[in-house]
């Protein structure tokens with residue numbers, strides 16, 4: 001089994017990364033930064049987002065595990081004190097794996113039938129570059145509403161505790177194959193109407209956004225933000241791919257929610 005270790009880049013995470021690498025090599029595991037079977041991410045949830053995007057082309061072959069050097073994370077749920085335990089568990093393959101759903105984003109452009117495809121672990125957001133965002137929202141081929149406001153957020157279940165939560169979205173257990181659409185400050189009055197509640201879409205239901213008055217948008221995929229010009233439409237659905245986490249002990253999702261947001 002081959003492994004890689006990624007770090008947030010601060011002194012504490014780097015020191016732990018070197019320790020982890022030495023320990024795992026002592027257990028005769030090979031270090032392979034390009035084609036690892038397991039990636040240990042050391043830092044925070046943001047660090048695991050980076051690791052996911054680095055290895056997103058081999059999701060069927062790579063499993064992830066996260067260690068937090070700051071506060072408890074949703075993806076980074078091992079403490080630095082536990083790494084000896086983690087190393088022993090890792091060396092004792094095969095390990096159990098849990099899969100979480102991902103969000104597929106396809107952006108099509110006005111000219112030439114060009115399209116871009118992205119995978120998000122947390123969410124994708126769409127904002128206008130200038131002025132109010134106006135979008136026709138279509139769900140599974142049916143016009144649903146015309147959204148006017150700051151932006152829209154489509155999140156995965158494991159991303160529901162991140163940006164989505166700040167928008168008043170529900171926290172969704174990652175065993176649901178679903179994506180959530182949440183509004184950012186919609187304009188609602190006698191002329192403009194949106195549903196106002198976050199929507200949960202099951203697998204194979206597609207959310208399509210069609211620009212009404214503009215063609216340039218700031219689209220985020222997790223921590224990555226890009227300006228897209230001449231956009232014709234954006235399509236969101238549950239991806240066929242999943243992220244795999246190596247599971248070595250019980251740490252139920254609702255306990256992570258409790259320990260992160262209520263009290264540790």
Ligand code: NAP
Nearest residue numbers: 044045046047073074122123158159161162163166222223
């Ligand atoms: P960041 O600005 O450092 O992250 C914002 C915070 O979100 C950090 O505390 C991060 O934890 C936490 N976080 C990331 N994924 C999470 C998850 N699945 N559940 C709960 N908390 C989570 O930027 P970043 O670390 O690169 O993370 C990018 C993410 O920031 C985006 O995907 C988006 O979800 C989030 N974000 C949130 C808001 C908002 O809440 N208003 C606005 C913009 C972006 P760590 O400290 O452990 O990294």
Ligand code: MN
Nearest residue numbers: 044045046047
């Ligand atoms: Mn961060």
